[in-house]
Amino acid sequence: MTSNATSIVCAGCGFVVAPAEPYPFRCPNAIPGDDVDHVLVRELDPAHVGFPQGDEANPYVRYRELFHAYHFGLGHGMTDGGFVDLVESLDKAVAAVDGRSFLSTPFLRSDELSERLRFSSEGGVWVKDETGNVAGSHKARHLMGVMLLLLVAEQAGLAPDGERPLAIASCGNAALAAAVVARAADRSLRVFVPTWADPDIRARLDALGADVVVCRRTEGASGDPPYLALRTALEEGAIPFTVQGPDNGMAIEGGETIGYEMVSELARTDVGLDRLVVQVGGGALASSCIRAFEDAALLEARVKLPRIHAVQTLGRRTDGRSHLPGRHRGGPDIRARPPLGVHVAVGGGAPQHRHRHHRRRDLRLGGGRGRDAGHRRIAGVGLGRDRRRGRGHGPRHLGDPGRSHGGGRDGRPPGAGAGGRGGTRRAGGGAVHREQAPERTRRNATVRSFLGRDILSLKDFEREEFFHVFEVADHLAPHARDRRNGDLLREKTLVTAFYQPSTRTRLATEGAMHRLGGHVCGFSDAKMTRAGDFYQESIKDTVHMLEFYGDIIAMRHFQQGAPAEAARWASVPVINCGDGWGEHPTQVLTDLYTIWHEKGTLDGLTVLCVGDMRMRTMHSILYAMSQFDMEALIVCPPEMSLLPEFKSELDGRSVSYREVESVDKCIAEADVIYMEPVVQADYTKGRDERGGEVATTPEAYRVTRQLLRDKAKSDSIVLHSLPRMDELPVDVDDTHHARYWIEAYNGVVMRMAL
Ligand SMILES: [Zn+2]
Structure with missing residues (x-):
């Protein structure tokens, strides 16, 4: 028995x-x-x-x-x-x-x-x-x-x-x-x-x-x-x-x-x-x-x-x-x-x-x-x-349901308490100031707070902060994975100020906000703003409007530094979603998060960067590399190489990089192949309509299925923020190297975290 x-x-x-x-x-x-x-x-x-x-x-x-x-x-x-x-x-x-x-x-x-x-x-x-x-x-x-x-x-x-x-x-x-x-x-x-x-x-x-x-x-x-x-x-x-x-x-x-x-x-x-x-x-x-x-x-x-x-x-x-x-x-x-x-x-x-x-x-x-x-x-x-x-459950005395505890907790979304808002409530028989909730104090002791902070550049990101953002992304990932919207940001509105066209960044950012139960408003068309028309409205004037429309501004702009300028004037946080040739921190955080998940680490990796080195993603990822034990292999057409002032900045940050003339000469060393087109639109324009013939990408800057099979490490991964041209043929999609669709999914998770 x-x-x-x-x-x-x-x-x-x-x-x-x-x-x-x-x-x-x-x-x-x-x-x-x-x-x-x-x-x-x-x-x-x-x-x-x-x-x-x-x-x-x-x-x-x-x-x-x-x-x-x-x-x-x-x-x-x-x-x-x-x-x-x-x-x-x-x-x-x-x-x-x-x-x-x-x-x-x-x-x-x-x-x-x-x-x-x-x-x-x-x-x-x-x-x-x-x-x-x-x-x-x-x-x-x-x-x-x-x-x-x-x-x-x-x-x-x-x-x-x-x-x-x-x-x-x-x-x-x-x-x-x-x-x-x-x-x-x-x-x-x-x-x-x-x-x-x-x-x-x-x-x-x-x-x-x-x-x-x-x-x-x-x-x-x-x-x-x-x-x-x-x-x-x-x-x-x-x-x-x-x-x-x-x-x-x-x-x-x-x-x-x-x-x-x-x-x-x-x-x-x-x-x-x-x-x-x-x-x-x-x-x-x-x-x-x-x-x-x-x-x-x-x-x-x-x-x-x-x-x-x-x-x-x-x-x-x-x-x-x-x-x-x-x-x-x-x-x-x-x-x-x-x-x-x-x-x-x-x-x-x-x-x-x-x-x-x-x-x-x-x-x-x-x-x-x-x-x-x-x-x-x-x-x-x-x-x-x-x-x-769809609602929180406050702690209560079991077996004594009549006693009420945690006033104000019900209806509070999960995790909201971690931000330490909301007055005081009973704890341990006495009042505890929630502003001093222990876990928040503890976090601040090691990682700078992200509360109210602008995300403009990865230059000012520290190593621990990358991991912190990754952890938050992991924590929120179930929302995206299970396709269910939560209510963490129910009372918040995101304003998307996109002065340039965008498919992924804008929709991933908006999608992330929706997943967290927040609201979104933004221009329906980049051309329909006052910035480029007769008024040439200044960023300062614009953000003074936008800050009343929402609690956070996600900005993409054709001028480098525009989001930083916006952040100077805005009373709400500004997230840079790409600024001209400047930086693209949210994309690169997504990319690093993808690499971290796929490879289990960021240290000890060799990253082959192929494409236009003047691109904002390349700037951001090279800045980020200063915080990890990573080596960059740079392959790009001569007219698109790293600018001298950027090189000296990288040297100053002890970023390890080597310039190589073609992909096939170094692909065997790469753990990660990070791509951008070399044939592309002019990112300093509001919109570049494609006219006439588009050039093809020279062989030295393409990553093909054959090249991956013959020369690449078998566990190397290919990332591309998309859209692509012919530098990454579609037949690479079904190789085991391709990670760009996961990268696109992670884009939503990462923007939720931010
Ligand atoms: Zn079992």
């Missing part, structure tokens, strides 16, 4: 694990390259369990009724006392190995942090400190949960093949935690590490008796070598002793004890948590915390559901990306991107238990690209539900 208090289901495909399965770790439907997040999750049946009210010191004893291992044990003849004995004896062994046993970790108000973030004495910031945990991090919590299930299954006689070795791919905290718990249970553990693993950690792993296997990259193989080795070991029968949800969904359960402790402490002290900020590495911790609060709500614990913010060290977003199947396999070395500070990735709404199943279903719709499940799941919390339902 098995208890039906818990069940294990795949959050991705809905697969239900047989109740007698002793190793419910990985969804059997998970196949490499699949875009579905197959993560097995433990569901609780509130008809059978309530939120534990005990106060035992060991969290696995205190919250045992929420563990699948517990109910699995009871279903196979184990007694409650037997389970407690099992936990306590394992914990004693852990203490003998590590010097620490599993105890509730501190969850306290940080007066210093609260003060620095200017909270009132009644509100503030509480910190859950996991550094004193077994093995020094939260990782051991996850693995203790997995180990308990293994031991219960063995005691139940359901582990027929005897002791299978444990395996993990890690060279940090997770490996240390795994080694401690495995040692305590007297189990053998193989740890797959990369060649660059920290020697100190390797020595500690050796001392703990782990079998450390150094994994080298084999020529031609793609993917993270330790992870590939782990996958092979698992196929040969090893047990995934990892904290990666897709490989072992049960790892999340053990980590949930951290969230349960917070729930208990909040209930005990009657503190309401407004927001929960969790740092994300692989996503297991954040998933655990979210699920813990969801469980508590489902079981009607006296807890207010916080908004959850997953934060991440900037530039570390792709941690775990190489652990994933699919297109990002074998991406570039993620260590090349240094951590640059903390960045708030997601401003989500509060999960609400009634919608939990809807939301889980929604998760499958999330585009399956390059992230671990935990991470994407979090994004689902914020956007998926609020957008679908």
Whole structure:
């Protein structure tokens, strides 16, 4: 007999694990390259369990009724006392190995942090400190949960093949935690590490008796070598002793004890948590915390559901990306991107238990690209539900629906809170000034605020700001992907002041505004303005009008510097959508975002720029390259080469570039082929009507299917902001190099972000 208090289901495909399965770790439907997040999750049946009210010191004893291992044990003849004995004896062994046993970790108000973030004495910031945990991090919590299930299954006689070795791919905290718990249970553990693993950690792993296997990259193989080795070991029968949800969904359960402790402490002290900020590495911790609060709500614990913010060290977003199947396999070395500070990735709404199943279903719709499940799941919390339902849900005391909290929150679009507007409201039993909401202060500490800022040139963009914009774009991408309009910018109007014709930039910008629920007004025809006619109306006069018509101006102009001139006079932000020969920052941000997504990094890349080097996109991308470890190969007709003053500016910014006479001489070196026509309209005119014959592009500046096949790197990508002439023949479209349609889609996402 098995208890039906818990069940294990795949959050991705809905697969239900047989109740007698002793190793419910990985969804059997998970196949490499699949875009579905197959993560097995433990569901609780509130008809059978309530939120534990005990106060035992060991969290696995205190919250045992929420563990699948517990109910699995009871279903196979184990007694409650037997389970407690099992936990306590394992914990004693852990203490003998590590010097620490599993105890509730501190969850306290940080007066210093609260003060620095200017909270009132009644509100503030509480910190859950996991550094004193077994093995020094939260990782051991996850693995203790997995180990308990293994031991219960063995005691139940359901582990027929005897002791299978444990395996993990890690060279940090997770490996240390795994080694401690495995040692305590007297189990053998193989740890797959990369060649660059920290020697100190390797020595500690050796001392703990782990079998450390150094994994080298084999020529031609793609993917993270330790992870590939782990996958092979698992196929040969090893047990995934990892904290990666897709490989072992049960790892999340053990980590949930951290969230349960917070729930208990909040209930005990009657503190309401407004927001929960969790740092994300692989996503297991954040998933655990979210699920813990969801469980508590489902079981009607006296807890207010916080908004959850997953934060991440900037530039570390792709941690775990190489652990994933699919297109990002074998991406570039993620260590090349240094951590640059903390960045708030997601401003989500509060999960609400009634919608939990809807939301889980929604998760499958999330585009399956390059992230671990935990991470994407979090994004689902914020956007998926609020957008679908068309309104926000304020946190409330579950089991006490009469009490109203978060006044003014309802109807607030997702993420709006992150901007810190709106007066004060109850938090932690006192008033918190929303202007000083913690995540905003934190962001400002590392990345300059974009609030009210003009986007005129990429010259003044710093490295962190590129990543910041990319993160925001990722966050908003589901709007574009799912073709659903949100209401984030419901109260805002964009004025498009396009003094030149444009298909993509204007429509992408307007489309982005519509996706976010904003309004758009603009000229219906570039020729129908007063700028070029009898009045020759000045930019200053024009923007003094436009600023009353909307909240932001997107300008394209035939004169270089016109948007900057507009920004001088406008009281609202101005976005440069292309100015004469000047710059085209929104296009190039789109291009860099595309490259970042496709190649996994911007550092270490060689970019072949073909076309007219006087073009605004070329200016912007070369400025941007100063912030990354990128090299440019410049190919252009002599009359279209880099102007001397621009060259000296690039030198001053230490941009690495080389001029080459033709594409075929250097295409073999390029990771990215970035194209513009060399035969084109005069961008300084309002409109250049095509008359007579148009010249053809000389062979030296064309990128053809044959050239790509014969000379280019097989993983090189071709970008073109379009429209094209004959420099990029249409038969390149169906090669695996072409990325310009993705680039066009990303154009909408990027403009949403801006
Ligand atoms: Zn599945």
